[in-house]
Amino acid sequence: MKIQDTLSKNQKQLDTSGKIRIYVCGVTVYDESHIGHARTIIVFDVLRRYLESKGAWVEIIQNFTDVDDRIINRAKRENVRASAISSRYIDNYYNDFDDLNVIRATKYPKATEHIEDMQNFIKSLVNKKIAYTSKNGVYFSVAKFPEYGKLSKKKIDELLSGARVEVDEAKKDPLDFALWKFSNEDPSWESPWGRGRPGWHIECSAMSIKYLGENFEIHGGGRDLIFPHHENEIAQSESYTSQPFAKIWMHVGMITINGEKMSKSKGNIKSIRHVLESFSSNIIRLFCLSGHYSKPIDYSEDLLQENITKWRQVESCYYEMNLAKGNGPTDEIKKIIIECQNEFNSALDDDLNTHLALSAFFKFINEINQLVASETITKSISDLAIPIFEKMIYIIGLKIPKISDEEIKTINELINKRESLRAEKKFQEADRIRDQISEMGIELIDHKNRTTWMKKEKIQSERH
RNA sequence: GGUGAGGUGGCAGAGCGGUUGAUGCGUGGGCCUGCAAAGCCUAUCUAAGGGGGUUCGACUCCCUCUCUCACCUCCA
Numbered sequence: 001m002k003i004q005d006t007l008s009k010n011q012k013q014l015d016t017s018g019k020i021r022i023y024v025c026g027v028t029v030y031d032e033s034h035i036g037h038a039r040t041i042i043v044f045d046v047l048r049r050y051l052e053s054k055g056a057w058v059e060i061i062q063n064f065t066d067v068d069d070r071i072i073n074r075a076k077r078e079n080v081r082a083s084a085i086s087s088r089y090i091d092n093y094y095n096d097f098d099d100l101n102v103i104r105a106t107k108y109p110k111a112t113e114h115i116e117d118m119q120n121f122i123k124s125l126v127n128k129k130i131a132y133t134s135k136n137g138v139y140f141s142v143a144k145f146p147e148y149g150k151l152s153k154k155k156i157d158e159l160l161s162g163a164r165v166e167v168d169e170a171k172k173d174p175l176d177f178a179l180w181k182f183s184n185e186d187p188s189w190e191s192p193w194g195r196g197r198p199g200w201h202i203e204c205s206a207m208s209i210k211y212l213g214e215n216f217e218i219h220g221g222g223r224d225l226i227f228p229h230h231e232n233e234i235a236q237s238e239s240y241t242s243q244p245f246a247k248i249w250m251h252v253g254m255i256t257i258n259g260e261k262m263s264k265s266k267g268n269i270k271s272i273r274h275v276l277e278s279f280s281s282n283i284i285r286l287f288c289l290s291g292h293y294s295k296p297i298d299y300s301e302d303l304l305q306e307n308i309t310k311w312r313q314v315e316s317c318y319y320e321m322n323l324a325k326g327n328g329p330t331d332e333i334k335k336i337i338i339e340c341q342n343e344f345n346s347a348l349d350d351d352l353n354t355h356l357a358l359s360a361f362f363k364f365i366n367e368i369n370q371l372v373a374s375e376t377i378t379k380s381i382s383d384l385a386i387p388i389f390e391k392m393i394y395i396i397g398l399k400i401p402k403i404s405d406e407e408i409k410t411i412n413e414l415i416n417k418r419e420s421l422r423a424e425k426k427f428q429e430a431d432r433i434r435d436q437i438s439e440m441g442i443e444l445i446d447h448k449n450r451t452t453w454m455k456k457e458k459i460q461s462e463r464h
Numbered sequence: 465g466g467u468g469a470g471g472u473g474g475c476a477g478a479g480c481g482g483u484u485g486a487u488g489c490g491u492g493g494g495c496c497u498g499c500a501a502a503g504c505c506u507a508u509c510u511a512a513g514g515g516g517g518u519u520c521g522a523c524u525c526c527c528u529c530u531c532u533c534a535c536c537u538c539c540a
Contacts, residue, residue, distance in 0.1 A: 024540090027540070034540085070538075149467095152467075154467060155466080158466050222540030223534070224539055224540065226535070254539095256534090290476065292478080297476095303489090306476070306490085309490095313488095347478090353479090355477060355487080356479075359477090360487085366487095366504090370503090370505095372504080422498075445503075446501080447496080
């Protein structure tokens with residue numbers, strides 16, 4: 001499989017026969033997660049699912065930033081400890097992402113639980129004279145890392161000429177960034193340099209190296225982290241280990257709204273919880289995977305709505321396959337199905353092209369639905385197709401709503417009752433049964449000689 | 465100002481130096497149905513931001529102009 005690497009600007013080959021170590025920059029837990037976070041995490045979730053399907057042993061580490069000015073500010077405002085804020089939004093995070101059917105990472109390390117690791121990291125940089133102490137804290141000296149700017153393709157002097165670098169007398173160089181900030185307020189820890197808290201970037205360097213080693217396969221996150229966060233991580237980590245850091249830097253595009261980036265400062269955030277009120281995780285995942293991960297996606301209810309229609313085809317296809325009966329030849333359809341699957345896989349092999357993979361998946365759906373329409377679907381065919389279908393939806397992370405045997409029994413009884421009423425041309429009564437079944441969340445599908453059904457997902461479009 | 469990513473049908477959005485604009489949505493018509501819904505079939509929409517160049521041939525490569533977005537401050 002190939003992945004585009006931001007650092008080298010080339011596609012890099014991933015060896016899927018062994019272990020693949022991935023570090024994803026997670027969220028700062030000071031508020032609810034939004035749909036932009038969802039996209040990034042879903043992309044890495046699909047990557048993980050796909051790599052695992054190819055037999056790779058994937059390890060994903062995703063941090064929670066639980067030391068941050070925004071957390072501290074919120075804690076002050078609510079008059080609680082910082083940890084109360086972060087644990088609230090960590091719980092919130094798990095609820096949101098479980099509902100989005102995201103497989104949990106191998107580990108979710110927290111910054112506050114790795115203070116010692118960070119301090120050891122900083123000590124080493126201070127010993128190497130790459131970091132220095134000032135009156136405000138310990139800073140990384142960018143001048144000591146000549147390759148600074150290689151990830152974001154920025155030149156140091158151009159950064160300096162930009163008027164927006166923060167003015168801080170205590171820093172030797174305006175580009176230097178904090179490894180440790182002196183502070184006595186909650187939360188803070190003792191350190192060899194004085195009481196304080198870690199800077200933002202150091203946690204990811206310390207924790208990724210701790211859990212994944214000095215040179216792991218993929219380091220990722222949203223595009224907006226390229227500078228300064230990932231740039232600084234490279235500077236720290238490579239200064240610390242004296243060797244290249246991550247092999248591949250993978251960055252996910254932003255979700256925009258009316259063409260503008262979704263961000264707190266613009267006040268155009270759509271929280272995951274908010275979107276989940278109107279659209280299921282299946283719809284949200286299809287939406288988030290509808291374009292190439294590296295490009296922006298514009299959020300709109302219409303686009304989400306469009307995916308409801310797509311999803312129904314998938315659902316209906318699945319239920320039809322499960323209700324198929326009889327035996328028959330499979331050679332021809334087998335060829336087509338395998339072709340779709342190959343197309344699906346090679347799309348994902350090529351830099352996780354989920355949109356192209358989905359189009360192969362929809363070709364598959366259409367092939368099956370054609371057989372359904374022509375009443376030529378058989379159990380022989382569905383026995384062949386269902387495992388492939390299930391494999392594909394697993395990789396995309398879609399879930400067909402489950403239904404109990406008891407429910408199935410009730411549904412079948414009602415269908416039979418309706419059939420006899422229809423035979424007697426008692427259509428009003430038959431329609432009443434259809435409504436009754438509909439209230440159970442089941443949609444009936446009348447074919448020429450038989451009636452099938454599918455479980456409708458709870459999707460109410462709350463259009464305001 | 466610097467850096468990066470882009471501008472493809474009504475919408476979303478891939479691929480490819482050369483047969484028919486992938487795939488989905490939408491729209492028109494049809495099949496099916498007691499009616500719906502779902503599904504299927506079929507049709508529809510003169511595509512490639514503008515201008516140059518390379519080439520036998522460019523949407524695909526190069527140059528230039530232009531527009532959009534992102535990053536350069538915290539940000540997934």
